[in-house]
Amino acid sequence: MIFLLISLFILAMASVLILLFSRSRKTSSFLFLWSLIAASLLGLCCALSILCQKTATLPVFEQYLRLPGHFPLGEFYISIDALSAFFLLLLFILSLAAGIYGIGYLRDYEGKRNVGVHLALFHWLTIVMVLVLVAKNAVLFLAAWELMTIISYFLVTFYNDNEGVRKAGFIYLVAAHAGFFCLAIMFMVMGAHASSMNFDQMSFVQFSPGLAALLFILAFLGFGVKAGFIPFHIWLPRAHPAAPSYISAILSGVLIKVGIYGLMRVITIIKDFPLWCGIMLLMMAVLSGVGGVLYALSQHEIKKLLAYSTIDNVGIITLGLGTGMIGHAYHQDTVAFIGYAAALLHTFNHAIFKGLLFLSAGSLIHSTHTGEMERMGGLFKLLPWTGHLFLIGSLSICGLPLFNGFISEWLVFRALLEGVFHLDLFGIIFSSLGIVALGLIGGLAAFCFAKAFGIIFLGKYRSGEEHHFVEANLFMRVPMAMLAAICIFGGIFPIYTVLYAFRGAQVITGMQLPEGISSAILIPLLMITKVLMIGVIIFAFLAILRKFLTSHFKGHSRESGSSCRTLAGARDPIQTETWICAYQHVTSRMQYSASSFSKPVLKIFRSILFFKVDTTIPKGYFPGKTKLNSSVKDVSQDLFFRPLFYAIKKLSRILKWIQSGHTQVYVLYILFLLVILLIWKLH
Amino acid sequence: MNTFLHLIILVVFPPLLLGIIGKTKAFFAGKIGPPLLQTYYDLFKLMQKASVYSLTSNWIFKAAPMVCLSAIFAAGILMPIASFKAPVQFAGDLVFFVYLFALARFVTILAALDTGSSFEGMGASREATFGCLSEIAMFLDLTILALLAQKLSLSGIFLGGLASSWFLVGPVLILVVVSLFLLLLVENSRIPIDDPDTHLELTMIHEVMVLDHSGVDLAYIVYGKALKLFILGTLLISVIFTFRFHDHLMDTGFFIIEIMGLAVLIGIIESTMARLRMNKVPYLLLSAFIFSIIGFIVILLRGHS
């Protein structure tokens, strides 16, 4: 606890100093870097110390701080339990990475924009997010939540000379406040029933099923907007491309997760929900997951693709949460525990690999000055660091073995399979629906990132001659390498992250580790490591065999007598142009493009996505130029929210006559109101 | 000792299956056809050849066949053969099994895109699409089998878990078997989904993805294809023939006969059917999925009523 307070203090002091020294780039960068490193390390120590507690008694050991004095309606009451500590862990890792990256990224902008204010606001965002995660008083929580929205708005609209960026920021602000509205109502109702605004007082209250359901719906709406559930997700694909890449990494990695944290905290406080709440969460998770990845497939701009992919992964996290809630409603403790643990683990893993992906996408945009995938190609040789790190991020997000994404997806599957075994008919049907949906999401995500990585980094450059691209500088490479190392470590030795997730799940379910958990989860994890090691050994064997074969048979070419082999010389590998079936003039534009790669899948799902291809067929013997455009409509935006906002606008226009602008009319309104009040009182 | 025998069968046997399929197709065509051990000769020949690499590709292209083969082999370690338990088994290894095949497919797709040729891009795109759709049916089938056997590991399901299933739920299990068979055809790119013999871009899904590999890499890929056919074939026949003698010799003998029968069946289908049009393949996969859904519902209702 002390560590955390010291780190918050360091951040606050440093931000003030940065503002003072914002003229000089060197000083402000220096202050920012060292304060960030110090604060993050302290915060990580604090979080790890709570998570590594060996206590088996419950409640899990908490530390708290309660300040004397009240501010309006609430008090400053914070405490860290294992759930908060888990999220603090990922917050500090990601802030550290994004902050160091930011210094490297912002080098180009010195003198052009107000970098000092930006860096100071970055520190304040970290402080405020820590407050949201450790707040134990509803008013403190809401105040910190609101500040988080406002500060992140300023960080997102860094390029505020761009019209699109301003619009994206505005939509983000509106969406966040719509969610805040629901949250405020929810906390007021909860506080009224508990007659206190403190979370621990609220958790003693027994909420009736109807009330619990209402609170759940409010929490779902409020936190769901922040977390990016479909259909409230429309701000996400606009805000992420608009923000600078490291801010997108924080947005996607931490801000979204704070929404998930809020939902988990509400579930912890109101323990018993009716069954249909869990089922509804599961269905929305399936919708978010499948819809998110389908929209991601149709995008050709790298950051928008990553934004939709975040929506899809939030769907996977919520799938685990929904399974946990369903298990709890059926009083099946194992199912509930594994479900919550899986949701927590995927939260952590997703933050890490999505942060890595956004940072490497940022380095890509930094080097090539565009985010359009259709223009790129063959960048793996020109930008080796970015390429390799993006590859590690892609392999993790597809959930492939050897990386950490696989472990968390495996854990969600495990929770669903436990559900299939232990629930009744109704529960089995929904669990199987979850299994099938997760399989589909995994397959489509692999498709999406094969496309993203393959089109950008492999093949040949698609827009003419290859320029000389500058690789990312050291400040940008180090944090990406750090995140990649966590991905690989989390994939091969997942035991630590899984244990931390278990501690968090203990808090949510409020109980001990259920019996049989070690044989159900921990031993299989060891076996997975074993199989992966065997796979690596086989790979090494095959590589040595290949080396042996290619070098051993060298020099036998003279005696073999086959003319084409002697023409080629020894049996060294030959390097030549790609075989193209005797086409005469092949250009790099004739490779498969991003639209063509994703067309088969989009065509299969065309009725859901409103997939359209507009083209004019070339005619004649020597056809001229033609063009092709494939597009997908975002259903929630175009069929629901846009008409809704137009309707609201039209309605408001009708009522515009009330605001006439003349002072006399307003005085007349006041007079009318007084008369009406008088008559009502006299009655 | 058991593990050793299991690995021996896993390593040595698969290329024979391709030979049997070739002989069956030759029989239907009235030819003598290539010898049964042809695939072994092919592998041996390929390992002695030099490789040609494209200037556009990098280490991903060179490493992909090895990663693919390692992943498929790791999946084979999880799969019980005849009455030999799998060397590694744990609860939830069903999911790991499917994801290892997904890893193999992913790196092959990356290697295909690495060459910068539109042929490989086309094959990669199609393979990825059909891979997604077949995974949903695969997961549902494995869930049904796990539910029937009340076990969560492949060894637990196939070594005795399903023993009484055919009697309990009866012919409904045929639906699951048909679904698994269609998945076998799709995953191994057999007719009616793809033609493994031709190399025209109209007909290829898997063949065109590996068009550029040569030499030792191609040997690894051909062997990986045989191994994948063997592993998925073992899955299928373990569902059909669930009886075990608990005597290793008899069980292994029966297993070899059963899997050779499966190879003959695949050969018959390849000789008698034509390839489906490419845009009908999603409907075929959808039908496989629907069969497993119907089987699932009937099994659930039978089990709970």
Place this chain on the structure above:
Amino acid sequence: MNVWLDAILILVIILGLFIVASTRLGTTIQIFAAQSLILGTVPFFMYAHELEFFIVFVSIAAIVLRGFLMPKYLFWAIRHVSVRNEVSPYIGIGATLLLSAASIVGSFLLASKLTFPIKICSDMVIPSSFSLIIMGFILIVGRTKAISQVIGYLVLENGIFLFAILLLKKMPLLVEMGILLDLFIATVVMGIVVNNITDDFNITDTNELTTLKD
């Protein structure tokens, strides 16, 4: 006998799915013939222990009428009208497959909730008949060509026949006469109508039929 009955009913449902999924009219009629043949043998398996004359009569009548005569008649009709393919149905093949799957699952779930006064030998008979009925409806509603709608109506009749087999003991003559006669008249009427329209307007698209309203 239960096992064989289950296997036959599964085969009937699968053939129903094939009818719904194919666009070529010739194939559809052939699969329908196979389905009717197999369905005709169901009374044998259901009443294996208590065979009476009229059960055998019903089976043979169903096999001959629906399995041989009707398909022959339909083949003649499509050759006369020269329509071979269902090119543009209202509901696409993927959606039809998913709807049929949903209807099969729904009928199984529904049938498990119903309670019956008499004991039925297999728990798959009611759901199969429901699913055939709904698949027939899907065909009628989702297709444009008149012949496809006739086939949908015939699949619907197959489903009703399967349900009525259960009542064969109690109301024998009524059931068989009702179904077979109804079937026969319906197809004859449709055949005449199709023929006449072909002779007059040379189309069998039901889209055009709506202009006959006034």
